[in-house]
Amino acid sequence: MSRILDMARSVGNPDAARRMAAEGGVTIPPLGLDIKARIAEIDETRMRHDRLARLRAELKKRDYAGALLSDPMNIRYATGTRNMAVWTMHAPGRYAFVATEGPVVLFEFGSSKHVSAGSPTVDETRDATPWFYFLCGPRVAEKALVWAEEVASLVERYGGKNRRLAVDRCEPWGAQRLVERGIKLFDVQEPIEQARMIKTPEELKALQLSMDVCDIAVDRMRATLAPGITENQLWSILHETNIAHDGEWIECRLLASGERTNPWFQESSNRTIEAGDIVGFDTDMVGPFGYLADISRSYVCPGAKPKPEQKKLYELAQEQVLFNIERLKPGLSFREFSECCWPVPEAFVPNRYMMMIHGVGFVDEYPSVAYVADWQDWGFDGRFEENMVVCVESYMGEVGGKEGVKLEQQVLITANGAVPMSRSAFTDAIGLE
Template structure:
């Protein structure tokens, strides 16, 4: 190492600041929790086995021979195999065939196959044939044909004469080749969502760990908040905390301040936060083991006390979330919930959040619970069940108003009702 540094010095290739960092060894700053110990508490083989068993039960209930999965979160749910998750969301060059009664065959990039040797649920590891244009280029049709032969081959080998295959992502020219071979295609997302709706014991440990990490980030944001910071600077605290605790990514950029808090869904930017601004954010944090911590908080930037109007907005949003949490219990139907839920005051209805409740797991998942007035457009019925994890939402801001408040609490549905998973201050959090 010293010889490399000496050579770089002679060439003038190293910045003095980088030299100091390279030559000085310091211990990493302490984390908010002992992440290594918490990870060790998770029984990963059981985590993977239980998820695979839930998926196979859903496939069997629909008489599918198996599932062909390209969505990286579906691959991970079925196998535990993580590999460049965000990149493969738009470059689906790896996939898995899960036989309902047979092996799990993972098709992985040839240069990354070594990552998954010996991974429990994977019975057979083969090289994938990427057939999207970035890697296949003008050979897309050729690669599509080879990919289709792979899939038809595992169906012939393990389908036991059943030609019903669940598929999550498949370009039409590939799907047509499977159909031409006599394979009937069905939506894999339905059995996946139904499997994922109930969390296994190890999944609940993973989700609580992710929420605990998120709570640390939220507290750091609250302590760091001061006039003069940009929205992006504040948002970076969530990313840093998540990555330092073995987390993975943030789904959105939903932090806004001042007048940008109304209407909601404006992404964070370079606006400088001022004293007295409401700063509202929605974490959408994919943390350790790939599980979601999805809470929203709204604070007032220090050096100016909250105004009466800010307190009013916060109290209304808080009442909506707390009232709706109290309603949730196993056996309650989604539509019945919508009929009995807290009624949004008329002034805030036009800007209301897009839904009242959504499920959480790897990311946002089934179910979504619509406002009653939205049922004709996109609502559906269902039932809350024990060991679901859901997020209870509120956005309160008037059309034309100068600001708004976003609150959200992630809860576990237990036999006795819904229990918040986050300890981040919620009730009266706008108090100075």
């Protein structure tokens, strides 16, 4: 564990950055990143082509004629285009057909086709035929039939006799129409998650850029943390920093303080943070180019020294994350990792985090690595590979305990092991030294 410990300590400690403003407010540090220059360093066209090639290779491996994508994460991966991503997560009127051997056809809202114009990985853009109730009302069945005819004709044209189509989200009445047209439906998540698991060179640059933005946000949050600020006010700094650096959204609202840190998964609130409170958060930040920066930090609000119990919780969580990072290497199976990972003390098992490791790309991705104790219910095997990006998780809080500590580190798996991507204070950040 010494290699990871030294690496983590080398990033420094931003305690001195805290400043209180004259009238009880706080001074938020400047942004400090030339985002335009950093974006220019990434070859987005190459990134789009590389991703599409990986997806097509997975489709071909499974003998699919193509893929029909409605999930905005999958559309982004395959086409490189973005349009109202959060809205289309619940209003799926935008979709793409990716032929395994043939064109990429993007079905875009007619009034916004200009938004995705010029994508180097989209061969044709057509008006979408939305068939959800908000836009269609009582004409859902009619529009679903039109939609199915459009999709089926593409499968027939570019798949020939192969009618095997991989899909992600498809309401039952639409799926029924495709089946009636002789299309065989399969789950696209397996091939696309396998494609997304290994990151291309440009994706790794984009992921690091997103993490660099996240680190700035975390440093600004820590410098701003002071008695009297609310959880929501502190949480807003992450959003503001992300958007100012061409980021996109935050997946969750996971920031809690004091007794709200146990159990975990409390969403940020208007609670006023007090001196000596533990403040924990999980960034879940979708940053520039749509890539995730997912780290968790826990600090003690200034004005009171960390209590012995707080230090104990932090030490345990820190040890779990650092120990497990040290275990990661290419070729290790998920099951082998589960069997050699850090043993959670019995008192903390009931409230442990739901998984030890999960993949990272646009959002949380395959794989999710379960504890051995959960293997029968949730576990599945596979192998860690070079150029995977994963998050190593820990939560320490006893059932009925006053507070808890959440820590998480995002790492790149290299030929020589796992390397943390974040430089924000982690080791001894609660004041253990």
